[in-house]
Amino acid sequence: MYTGIVQTVASVASVTEHKGFRSFVIDIDPDHLEDLKIGGSVAIEGVCLSATVIEGSKVSFDAMTMTLERTNLSRLAPGMAVNVERSAKMSDENGGHPIAGHISCTAEIVALKTEEDGAFLRFRVPAEWSKYIFDRGFIAINGASLTVAEAEGQEFTVYLIPETLRQTTFRDYQPGDHVNIEVDHQTKVTVDVMERTLERLMPQYLGGR
Template identity: 65%
Template sequence: MFTGIVQATVPVISVTRHPGHIALVLDLPAPLLDDLKIGASVAVEGVCLTVTGIDGSRIGFDAMTATLDRTNLGRLQAGGRANVERSAKPTDENGGHVVSGHISCTAELVAVQTGGADAFLRFRVPEDWARYIFPRGFLAVNGASLTVAEAEGNEFTIYLIPETLRQTTFPDYAAGDRVNIEVEQQTRITVDVLERTLERVLPRLLQAGRG
């Protein structure tokens, strides 16, 4: 599990494409190398990946085709950057919210401003996911725990403080790019339970009212 607090933006050293997967190599800073082992979980742009190789500070990961189809990891290129968070320990402070690293969907950025006092992201999600997103709700966007400020249909706006811009890859994005969205699991469960309950109960109430 993760907290949605991005610990570093790190250089992408290489992206090697193979049949069925890509191999990524990222250069992690010293504080994130402590006790890192093969098989450890690391969130890369919000996607939970498994460490497959360690060569000093250069850390390898594989992303399978199914992961690439569901996320924006296919956009990573050598010379670029990626948000990184090590998996959380039970004793770690959670300054964000509980994040699994399992991406719900990708969203298209319809407007982006990363300069000045009114920095924001505005994005559009698939209709099936819009019902889980609402003002003041939590989302993980590229692994960063953020709060939704505005909602209109299936478009949503998140405002960004300078520290978030400094600590993430959001300044690398432009309108038309896609970002990784993870809906908060408890929100999803609550909405699904309420919808199923209403589907069962509402017809009975309407029938009773007609009686």
């Protein structure tokens, strides 16, 4: 479990292709590696991955083909930057919202401004996921906990404070790029339960006409 508060931005040191998976070596600030062990969970661009090798500040992670297809990790190349968050402890303060690191979908950036004054990002999500995104609702984008400012149809907008710009990789993105989206779990459960309830009730209403 994660909080959606990105702890550091790290650099991709290398990428190695294997049959059925891809390995990433991420060079992470040692200050954020305390007590990390093999098998420990780390969110990379919002994707929950397990550490497979730790050599100094360089940590290796493997991503299966399914993960690469569902996320934007396939775009990563040496020298690129990624958002990093270690898994949360029960005693940690949660300044964001609970995040599992299980990506719902990717969203295309349709517009953005990354200057500090009035910075924003606007996205387009697949239609089947737009029903879980509401004005003032929580959403995780590349692992960062953010609040939806406006949502209409398949598009939604978030605004960014200077600290978010400083502490994340959003400055590196351009229109047309894709980001990882994790919809709020509680919102998803609520919407799904309401839909299923209405589906069960609808035949009764229709039969009574």
